[in-house]
Amino acid sequence: MVEPIDYAAIRKLLRSKDYPWDVSVPFGKNIERLIDECFCVPNAEIQIPLLTAYACIPSALCDKLPVLFIYGAEGCGKTELSSIYAAIHQTQVFAASSTFASIRNEIDNKRFQFFNVDGTDFQQKLEKNFCLVLDNLNKETLSNDQLYTLLLTGYNRHSSNTIISVETGKNRTFSTFCPKVLSSIHGLFSEPRYRELGRRCLYISMKPIERLTKADSPNRMTRENDPGQWDLSVLASQYKEFWSNRDNLSRFLVIRDSIPTKINTPISTAYLSLCLDMIASAIVAGVWHNFDDALSCLETYWSSRTEHTEAVPLVEVLRNFIQQQKEVSERNGLRLTTLEPYALKQFLVFAVQQAWLDNNPSSYELAEALKSLGFMRTRDAKGVWKWIGQ
Structure with a gap:
């Protein structure tokens, strides 16, 4: 009799090498290096910092967040890029065909955790940092009213509660708030019916390597590394360690509180307010040195975003x-x-x-x-x- 082979163990050996994390540089710089080495990103000076900033978000500390929308033709690396966010938060990448119930359960199970208090039987419900990753979004996905509502309302902690019907026939309140990474080959949110959701998106445009030109201002024309060669579990452990550090938590609160309420900028007030928590977390993580650096990057992005979202x-x-x-x-x-x-x-x-x-x-x-x-x-x-x- 032929002995059974553990193919999963063999497959794991192929990814037995951890991503080479550099403990001498901030968390954000490590994520930025990973994205730079593994992806050819158009308009890299603006888009790579924004991609990195979104990866640094501690959702449990935030009140408002944009939705990260990565779009581009097939083969441009959207799914692999989305998997970086899934690895950081130890969550799965949902396909467009996933049901509302499965996505709702993922948010429920991963966003909150119960802890016993001081060795007693009393359990305290605490919020964890979490990110929802949904790949290959399409019009059929958005035609699901419950799923569309989940995406539309989940940007603001204080207005993210939605009422759903559960199996028992009773209604239940469900909070949809969390960072969301969406990817698609369709530029969906330029269409009028999706524009409300589109206004809350941080757009990242990707291209297949063979279609990149110098005019696209990419970080590189060929990939230096493939993220699939590494075990990326180190991303989750480093992320958890970073946001468990009380000094980093204190810095986030200080930086967030120091951002002025009135800012002279072409960015709309509503959109800027969506990004302030993301900016504060990215400064703590070393993506930007200060608020002025972050604002400059976002203003450059905003000018191109306006052209994109208003274009035919x-x-x-x-x-x-x-x-x-x-x-x-x-x-x-x-x-x-x-x-x-x-x-x-x-x-x-x-x-x-x-x-x-x-x-x-x-x-x-x-x-x-x-x-x-x-x-x-x-x-x-x-x-x-x-x-x-x-």
Whole structure:
């Protein structure tokens, strides 16, 4: 008889090497290094600090938090990046097909813990730091009213209670407050019906490595390491140790209390208030030196965020196509003056396949979008799109 093989043990050996944590630098700098080594992040000077800041959040200390929304085409590393947050909080990465009940139970079970008081039978309910991670979000996911409400209301501790019906037929109050990491290939929240949730999101845009260009300002063009090679349990232990340190807790309270109530900034007051707890925790963790550094990063992000959330999706897709065509022309020592119809048609088909667009635009929609970008179609036989300026 052939002895059974413990494949799980063999698989574990492949990840037996802990992530090389550097105890000489702050918690935030270790997370920042992990993201920098393992992911090619566009607009890295802004997006990597924001990704790192969100990983440092101690939710049990916070009152308001944005939702982290990572979006981009297939193969850009969204799921692997989301798994970093799951590893820090020792939670699972939920698929878009997960039920509301399973997600609700995860929040209930991981966010709170009961402790016996002084060796007695009396149990005290204490809140733990927690983060919900939901991968490959889509329109079908958001069509679930209960799940959409969970995502929509869970940004503010003081307005996060929702009433749900349980198996016994009775109603029960459930708190949806916690950090949430969502990922999707769809730019969902630019649509009017999801805009309310979109206003509370911290957008992170990713691209597949093969589509990255220097114009994207990435931290690197090739990955230095694969996060799958390491046992990432060290992230959870270091996170727990960091936020169990009373000096760090005191610093968080002092920094949070020192942030001025009136700030001269282009960021909307409502959005800035969402980010203040995240900023305070990131300063404690060493992501930013002080509030001014954090505000500068957030203001730069805000200007690009406004452009993204108010943009027409078709225009953004066409803008990417034009940028690619410009780079091809420049490599050949030429200046881009026309767009070839066949190349544009193929790109739009690809955009639909990648879910950047829901469907192919009509001729009128395409003409209007390209006109806004400075191109009009010629009336000759070739019918190319010619640059006319904006």
